[in-house]
Structures are given as structure tokens and as C-alpha cells.
Amino acid sequence: MSKPVVATASLAGCFGCHMSVLDIDDRILQLIDLVEFNKSPVDDIKTFTKTCDIGIIEGGCCNSENVENLKEFRKHCKILISLGECAIMGGLPAMRNGIPVKECMEEAYYNCPTIDKNDPKIMPNDDELPMILDRVYPLHEIVKIDYYLPGCPPRADLIWEALVALITGKELSLPYEVLKFD
Amino acid sequence: MADITLTIDGKTCKAKPGQSIVDAAKENGIYIPVLCNYEGLKPAGTCRICTVRVGGRFMAACTTPVGEGMIVESGTPDIEDMRKAIVEMLFVEGNHMCPCCEKSGNCELQALGYRYQMLVPRFPYLWPASQVDASTPKIFLDKNRCVQCLRCVRGAVTPDGKHVFGLLNRGDRTAIAIDHALASKMTDEMAQKAMDSCPVGAILRKEVGYVVPIGMRKFDSKPIGSDIGQ
Numbered sequence A: 001m002s003k004p005v006v007a008t009a010s011l012a013g014c015f016g017c018h019m020s021v022l023d024i025d026d027r028i029l030q031l032i033d034l035v036e037f038n039k040s041p042v043d044d045i046k047t048f049t050k051t052c053d054i055g056i057i058e059g060g061c062c063n064s065e066n067v068e069n070l071k072e073f074r075k076h077c078k079i080l081i082s083l084g085e086c087a088i089m090g091g092l093p094a095m096r097n098g099i100p101v102k103e104c105m106e107e108a109y110y111n112c113p114t115i116d117k118n119d120p121k122i123m124p125n126d127d128e129l130p131m132i133l134d135r136v137y138p139l140h141e142i143v144k145i146d147y148y149l150p151g152c153p154p155r156a157d158l159i160w161e162a163l164v165a166l167i168t169g170k171e172l173s174l175p176y177e178v179l180k181f182d
Numbered sequence B: 001m002a003d004i005t006l007t008i009d010g011k012t013c014k015a016k017p018g019q020s021i022v023d024a025a026k027e028n029g030i031y032i033p034v035l036c037n038y039e040g041l042k043p044a045g046t047c048r049i050c051t052v053r054v055g056g057r058f059m060a061a062c063t064t065p066v067g068e069g070m071i072v073e074s075g076t077p078d079i080e081d082m083r084k085a086i087v088e089m090l091f092v093e094g095n096h097m098c099p100c101c102e103k104s105g106n107c108e109l110q111a112l113g114y115r116y117q118m119l120v121p122r123f124p125y126l127w128p129a130s131q132v133d134a135s136t137p138k139i140f141l142d143k144n145r146c147v148q149c150l151r152c153v154r155g156a157v158t159p160d161g162k163h164v165f166g167l168l169n170r171g172d173r174t175a176i177a178i179d180h181a182l183a184s185k186m187t188d189e190m191a192q193k194a195m196d197s198c199p200v201g202a203i204l205r206k207e208v209g210y211v212v213p214i215g216m217r218k219f220d221s222k223p224i225g226s227d228i229g230q
């Protein structure tokens, strides 16, 4: 049997969840034996080259590019996992939810303490830049998500156990220490 | 008066007349989760986490006194799922960013989330527009995290009977508020007491924080209720 194919991405996240994947320590060698990576920052493959069995996503959606990326993942992955608080509920970026986008942008680019009051006020508006969304969206509000692994970041043991359970079909045990929201 | 005999989830329990089902269960080694109930305060029955079934009817176990021969169902799958749903509702009704919350690890709402293995709330997030009131000298009042349990309203009372905290508005616009004149006279002890009594991170003392390291906080390794029963 060919190895299950895994793809990962960081959307509006800090890469801490990916760091936690690496935090499985030497089990990373077993992981390489168990699965093959496709599109992922782990191997730097930028585009999907085949259908994947498992897609793992950290970070919520804060801009149009995140949404396109997420939909792309849903299209190419049989199973999609929300990894971490940002993916599950928006996380820290979602602290802007409830504040109008205009106010956020002006705070960031016009009024923040590190901006010289004498400089011209410039709002980034290059066509290349993705559009910022009205608020930060949890992944499951945009596409169907199959599994959720909470934590900021999720404990390495939780990620490992969940992956092994998915790949081998054995039941996932959730010891108290591994399921945390922080 | 003679003891009362009742059964909770099939276990025969002894209780004192007038005792609430929650307290009776506790004395008999059975944990019924609570969020608004707090030792030393008159039960308010606001959160409904302690819902049990007695004679086919749902009631709040913190406000219902025990009765002779009562048959109480508490840990059944349907009741436990209802409690889980309440926890999830409280998460989506506020803005709970656990990773940056000072109460994380010591928070009773979060601990119930852990106990019920909440992976994601079944309800959509509401993102209510709430504010932090940092205008008083001793405490922050972060309304984003308030679960309206009324522990502070009932507990933080001045020696002459005035309430430091109160509720504003009604329905889904209900919000916790603070009496600024009274709060400006709060001592460190009163502030600490208010913070300790708040089940979540809505009342926090100023100038102290993150005192207990991760791993040693109240609910890092022991589930809420594990000191009482299963």
C-alpha cells in the first residue's frame, strides 16, 4: 500500500502549530516512514501535485488569500484538520473581530506609536496584496472541517497521537494533559 | 432533624434537610459541575451547568433542596451532553482567547471545556462587542470573558451593604458593570477576593499576573471536580 499523503499550511497563524509538529522530536523519523508530504512548508512544495489524504491547517482566515488557499486544500484533501486555536476560533488575530477594519488599518499604518507623525500617511494598497476580510474567520465557517486539534499550539503528543490514529485506524485516546486551549 | 436518603445516579446518599443537591452530592463523593455556585454565597442558579433530572424534570441542582426518596439523575449521557452544550454556548457568547488570558489554567469555564473534551463549539461564534474596564485602581474588568454568574455581584459587598458589581441591561445585552466610586476604595484583599471568586478571567488584579507557571496551575494536570469524585 502506498503511504498516506499529507499536506499542511499556515494561514493567519504564527507557525507555532507547525513548530509543534516538529516538537514530536525523534518520532519525526517515524513520521517520514509513515507518510509522504505534498504541499507543505515542511518540504517547501508550493502547489498540490496529487490528491492528499490528510490536510492540516493552522491559522484562521483573515484575508482573501487565506480563503483561496483553504478552498484549495478542501478540494485536494480527503480529510481536513483544524490545527490550533487560530484555525478553530480565529485565535489572537480574531481579537480584531468587533473592531471595524478601517479602524484597525488606521491604527496599524497611521496612528501606531512607531509611526513618525511627520511622515506621509500611506495605506498599503498594492494589487498584489490580498484583501483583508471584515473579520477573522475560523476555518469551519468557510469549508467543512473533519477534525479539530485544540491548543496554542496543540501539544506535540496530541498531534502525533491524532495522526497515528488517523493513519492506522486505531482509536484516539485523549489523555487530560494533552487537550488544552493554551 | 433526621437525615434524608436519596439516590444520585443509583447511589444511595445521605443528606441533611435543606441541603442542595449539589452539596449533598459533593458530601457523598459525586461531582456535579457548577459555574455560578460558590461556597459561602447564596445559590443563584444562573448558569444551569448543574442541571440534573428529578422525576423526569430538569432542575438546577444548586438551588433545589434534597427531598426524602428523591431519585436524581446526573451523569447520564444526555445530561452530560447538555452541560457540554452550555459550556460551548458560554464560549461562543463571549470572546475567549485562552492563549492570552491570564486566567488560563485556573479558569473554571476552560476546565469544564477540558472535562467535556470540547474540541470546537457546536454553535457559531458571536463575537460580541465588549469592552475592558481598566479605569479602577485595583482591577481590570474584562467583559469579553464574563459568564454572568453573578458571583461578584453577590460576593463583593462593602461592610455597609453596597454592591461593587452589578448587571446592566437585559436579555442578550446583559453586561457586568462596576461601581467606580466603590471600586476606587477597594483594598488589595478585596480585589484578590473578587478575582478568586470570578470563575473566569473577567476580574483580574492589576500589577500581578502569570504568577503560577504553566504546568503548575490549578487545572493543568487535574480535571475540575477530581477532588470530589469521578
Ligand code: SF4
Pocket (backbone or CB within 6 Å): A012, A013, A014, A015, A016, A017, A018, A058, A059, A083, A084, A085, A086, A087, A091, A092, A151, A152, A153, A154, B099
Ligand atoms: S494556535 Fe497558537 S501556535 Fe498555532 S498559529 Fe495560532 S497563535 Fe500560533
Ligand code: SF4
Pocket (backbone or CB within 6 Å): B095, B096, B097, B098, B099, B101, B102, B103, B104, B105, B107, B108, B109, B110, B145, B200, B201, B202
Ligand atoms: S476566561 Fe477562561 S475560557 Fe475565557 S479566555 Fe480566559 S481562560 Fe479561556
Ligand code: SF4
Pocket (backbone or CB within 6 Å): B145, B146, B147, B148, B149, B150, B151, B152, B153, B165, B176, B197, B198, B199, B200, B202, B203
Ligand atoms: S465578572 Fe466574573 S464573577 Fe462577575 S458575573 Fe462575570 S464571570 Fe461572574
